[in-house]
Amino acid sequence: MNKQSIDIFLAIVKEGSISGAARALHFSQPTVSEYLSQLEKELGVRLVMRERGSRQVRMTPSGEAFMPLALRWQELHKQVEQYKESQQQRTFRLAASLSAHEYVVSHIVHKLMQKCPGVEIRLVSVEMKDMNAAIEAGTFDAAFFFGERNLNPKMITQILCREERYVLCPVNTVLPDRVLTPEDLDPRFEVIHHSFGRNTKILTWRNKYFPEDVKPFLQVSNVMGVHNYLTDPRCWALIPASVVLLAMEHHPGRLTYRRLLPTPPKRAFSLLVSKAYPDTEVIDAFRECCREYVEERPHLEKA
Numbered sequence: 001m002n003k004q005s006i007d008i009f010l011a012i013v014k015e016g017s018i019s020g021a022a023r024a025l026h027f028s029q030p031t032v033s034e035y036l037s038q039l040e041k042e043l044g045v046r047l048v049m050r051e052r053g054s055r056q057v058r059m060t061p062s063g064e065a066f067m068p069l070a071l072r073w074q075e076l077h078k079q080v081e082q083y084k085e086s087q088q089q090r091t092f093r094l095a096a097s098l099s100a101h102e103y104v105v106s107h108i109v110h111k112l113m114q115k116c117p118g119v120e121i122r123l124v125s126v127e128m129k130d131m132n133a134a135i136e137a138g139t140f141d142a143a144f145f146f147g148e149r150n151l152n153p154k155m156i157t158q159i160l161c162r163e164e165r166y167v168l169c170p171v172n173t174v175l176p177d178r179v180l181t182p183e184d185l186d187p188r189f190e191v192i193h194h195s196f197g198r199n200t201k202i203l204t205w206r207n208k209y210f211p212e213d214v215k216p217f218l219q220v221s222n223v224m225g226v227h228n229y230l231t232d233p234r235c236w237a238l239i240p241a242s243v244v245l246l247a248m249e250h251h252p253g254r255l256t257y258r259r260l261l262p263t264p265p266k267r268a269f270s271l272l273v274s275k276a277y278p279d280t281e282v283i284d285a286f287r288e289c290c291r292e293y294v295e296e297r298p299h300l301e302k303a
Contacts, residue, residue, distance in 0.1 A: 182209035
């Protein structure tokens with residue numbers, strides 16, 4: 001059994017005929033028939049039967065039973081080839097959400113490129129809600145994950161740091177110029193990031209201090225865009241420290257922030273590494289880059 005025979009069997013099933021498979025694969029019809037015969041002989045069963053009076057074929061019960069195995073075999077072969085390619089080219093695929101790409105990934109990638117100049121780095125965007133599906137698909141070798149745990153057995157999880165959440169607001173805010181309490185905040189003017197809906201710790205904290213039936217002023221999809229909607233002096237947003245500082249840096253004189261007590265739950269920032277990634281040199285260098293990133297930022301609390 002080899003890749004050619006599996007591909008030919010799947011092509012016959014897809015095209016519905018031996019001649020159709022031959023055209024699709026750019027083989028001669030006798031070649032396709034020969035590969036099919038060899039596969040059937042090796043398995044000891046008939047996989048397809050020609051329809052009487054027609055060039056069309058249909059799968060036998062044995063063919064239907066073999067179909068899932070053939071698909072798995074094809075997928076496994078694809079993964080083996082990807083593995084071989086990664087070893088030859090030293091490819092490192094790094095995934096993160098769009099917001100993490102904006103304020104984290106670039107800093108770490110620049111460090112990694114200096115430490116491992118021969119590695120090809122491919123960046124992948126994966127939102128947190130799609131992370132497990134991306135893990136199962138094997139689309140990355142390492143990823144940044146906002147949270148403390150990812151229980152997928154294919155990954156190793158390491159918490160890199162935690163960070164406070166600040167109240168971000170316009171400079172002409174009506175909020176007092178001091179450490180705030182929840183009583184200072186009007187939830188009717190909150191600009192909220194949609195990920196709050198998936199963070200049970202934040203929701204529990206929020207529901208403790210604000211009525212559940214009071215809706216926020218606005219909900220946005222990307223935390224990096226929250227500052228664009230803080231135009232009314234009454235508006236505010238509860239944002240991780242890293243995003244707050246970056247927003248103030250990019251928009252000097254327009255935004256400010258306040259600390260909040262009782263302190264909202266801190267945001268954990270974790271690293272996921274595929275157990276299948278073999279190049280320990282690259283992984284060790286990558287972990288070192290991540291540690292340096294955290295150590296260079298006093299507002300991040302090392303885990």
